[in-house]
C-alpha cells in the first residue's frame with residue numbers, strides 16, 4: 001500500500017517518519033539506478049508565483065530526466081495572476097491541465113489552501129517564510145547519505161535560527177530521531193521557543209552558543225545559514241557578529257572525519273570560497289540530491305513506483 | 306424570584322442566560338453567537354457591578370438552548386462566562402465553558418502574510434495552549450497569542 005498516493009506535500013508535518021523513510025529509500029534507488037521514463041505521458045505544472053530559479057530548475061530537471069512534461073510559469077508577472085486572478089481560480093484551471101502541481105508563492109498558507117481546492121495533488125515548493133518541505137527532505141537525504149543513518153547525530157545549526165525556515169523544518173524532521181542539536185547564533189536570531197518546546201517534549205538535548213569555533217570538533221553535520229543585515233534592529237550589532245558566523249578552512253582542522261557542511265544555497269559570504277574544495281564541504285552535492293528526492297516525491301505521489 | 310431585585314434586566318421563562326461576561330467582550334460574544342440575526346427576545350446587560358470582574362455583561366436569550374459546540378466558541382473571549390439553562394424561570398443546569406481544540410472562522414490570523422488575510426478563506430486554528438491562549442493557524446502555521454487575538 002502506497003500511503004503517499006495522491007497525497008499533497010505542503011508541510012513536513014504531513015508525512016509520517018515511515019513515509020519520509022520511504023521517499024529517502026526511493027531517492028537512493030533512483031540515484032543508484034535511474035528509473036528511465038517513469039513520468040512519460042505525465043504533465044506536471046510548476047507555478048512559481050514568486051521566482052526561485054534554483055528550486056524551479058531542480059524540479060524541471062527532476063521531471064524532464066524521467067521524460068515528463070512540465071508546464072507553468074516562472075514568475076507571476078507572466079501569468080494571468082498579474083491580471084488579478086485569484087489563487088483559487090488559477091489552481092482550479094491549472095489542475096485541469098496537469099497531473100500534479102508544484103507551486104511556490106510568497107503568501108504563507110497558500111499551498112495548504114491550494115491543496116484543499118485542487119483535485120490534483122500539490123507539492124509546496126515554498127510558501128513565504130512558512131514551509132519548503134522538499135528542501136527538508138533533500139537535507140535529510142543528504143544527511144543520511146553522508147552519515148549512513150539519521151539516528152544519534154550531533155547536528156549544528158548556524159546563523160539565522162530565528163527566521164530560517166529551513167532549519168525549523170529540519171529540526172522538526174530530525175526530532176523523530178535521537179538527535180542532539182547545537183544552535184549557534186547571535187542573541188537576536190536565536191531558535192524560537194516553540195521549537196525548543198518540541199525538543200523538550202521529545203526529551204532531546206539541545207545547546208545554545210554564540211560562537212562555534214570551540215565546539216565544532218563534536219559536529220557530525222554543520223548546517224550553515226545566512227545572517228542577513230536586515231534582520232538586525234541595530235546595525236552595529238550586525239557589524240559585531242557578522243564574522244563569527246563565517247566558516248573558514250582553519251575551523252575545520254580538528255573536526256570529525258565524517259563531518260559534512262550543508263547549506264540550502266544560495267550562499268553569500270557565510271562560507272569562504274576556500275572551503276568549497278574541502279572534502280567536508282557538501283553543499284553542491286546536496287543540491288544535486290534535490291533532483292533525486294524530488295523525483296522520488298513526484299513518482300510516489302503519482303503512484304508510479 | 307428573589308434575584309429580580311439585584312438584576313436590572315428581566316428574568317426569562319425558558320432559554321439561556323450567559324453570565325460573567327467581561328463587559329469589554331460582550332459585543333464580541335453577541336457577534337460570535339450571531340445574536341443579531343435571531344428574532345427571539347434577547348436582553349443584554351452591560352457594565353453591571355461584579356465583584357469578580359469589576360464590570361460584567363450578561364445575555365438572556367428567550368427560547369434558545371445553544372449546543373455545547375456553539376457556546377464553547379465564546380470561551381475564547383469570555384473564558385469565565387457561566388451558562389445557565391432556564392426552564393420555567395428556574396435554573397436547571399449550569400455549565401462552565403471549555404475552550405474547544407479547534408476553532409473555525411471566529412479569530413483573525415495575526416500574520417499579515419497569511420493566505421486568510423489575502424483571499425476569502427475561512428480561518429482555522431488548532432489550540433496549542435489554553436492558558437496562556439495560543440492558536441496555531443492551519444494555513445500559515447503561525448501562532449496567534451492572546452495579545453494579538455482579534456475576533457472577526
Ligand SMILES: [Zn+2]
Pocket residue numbers: 109414415416419420421442443444445446447
Ligand atoms: Zn495564518
